[in-house]
Amino acid sequence: MARCCDTKERLIKAAYDLIWESSYGSTSVDHICDRAGVRKGSFYHFFESKSHLALATLDDSWAKKVTRLNEIFSPLAPPAERFEKFAAFVLEHQVEQKERIGYVCGCPLFSLGCEVSTQDDRLRLRVGEILEQHHRYYASAILDASRAGLMDGSQPEETARMLSIYVQGTLTQARISNDLAPVRDLARGMLAILSLRPAAVA
Amino acid sequence: MARCCDTKERLIKAAYDLIWESSYGSTSVDHICDRAGVRKGSFYHFFESKSHLALATLDDSWAKKVTRLNEIFSPLAPPAERFEKFAAFVLEHQVEQKERIGYVCGCPLFSLGCEVSTQDDRLRLRVGEILEQHHRYYASAILDASRAGLMDGSQPEETARMLSIYVQGTLTQARISNDLAPVRDLARGMLAILSLRPAAVA
DNA sequence: AAATTACTTGACCAAACAGTCAAGAGTGCG
């Protein structure tokens, strides 16, 4: 049955899902293999260790997400709309996941990063890089908004940082309370942090 | 050597530290016993399981923290000062921990809550309750501030919610970036969210 | 057709794991 197929992708998908639904520590190589329908020998043919697979899930999920973010944060879209679309995108993801597994799962990136940061520097740094990319999207939209006279853009970096933290906090809060309410308020909260002038929201 | 001493407390302390420094999943009962200098039989004399011990660490640490928070959020203190003292308290804690173990550890409550929420409802709910208590401190200080004419208090609950999320996000961010900078900006960020009128800050 | 390559398989290992238990040992009380 050699040289077949999508074994590697199935492993990445299974690992991503399991870590998101539960946690890195409680997800064993055996669980991942079971869900992927793959024998353990194959696992170690493709990946050195669980940590290496986790890194692969980060790269893979980021590569997929980036095209969507490029759409949402397209410089062609009005700045306020970018944030609204982003919030809608996040909410949609969370609703879907809650319907599928019965729990609000929050952000796989933050959860994994938070869990492993003091134990696995490679994973920690990669998560940090990806979060930094999100920051870039925010900062660029803020600059566009202030250039258009829609908001006070005197501190774009600081404002973008606060947005990052707010999104991060909201998803963690939603996971812990197992409640989508904070995510439903995400758009409003982001716009409040941006202090966009009323005209921009309409 | 029976009927001695502080075995139970040592177990709670060891579990708290280990979970904070690494994570719940990577902390085994054996590790906890080792650090506490206690044999495993004793562990199971006091606690049914690791999950029960984790719950005890939550209760224990919250009981200790609450007296400090009552000081900080004393209705006798000016509202703005309460938030500044709180931010200083958080920073102090994080600096201490980073010096001790070389990593920014973030908040044990958020990290644990985030990690176990989809697997252990008892722990999840307890973490949620404790976070809710923090929210109460914030909301009460906000009401006091608005009553004193220091800020717009039209949405005290919503503002307190944003503060909670911001603090939570900041500590998670600090842990992931292994950098205290976000925590050093905590006071400023909290005051920005509160939009306290300049007079209140001076 | 033969050799190489890329993948799969299932059996295997030692270590770590959560949890149990019977036999003590120190303390306080009658």
Add this chain to the structure above:
DNA sequence: CGCACTCTTGACTGTTTGGTCAAGTAATTT
């Protein structure tokens, strides 16, 4: 003193863990 209670101990069990490996199988190259 001796009983009862609380705690401690170390040896134990069965399972799960991450990880290895030799043998096989199918496509690809030569």
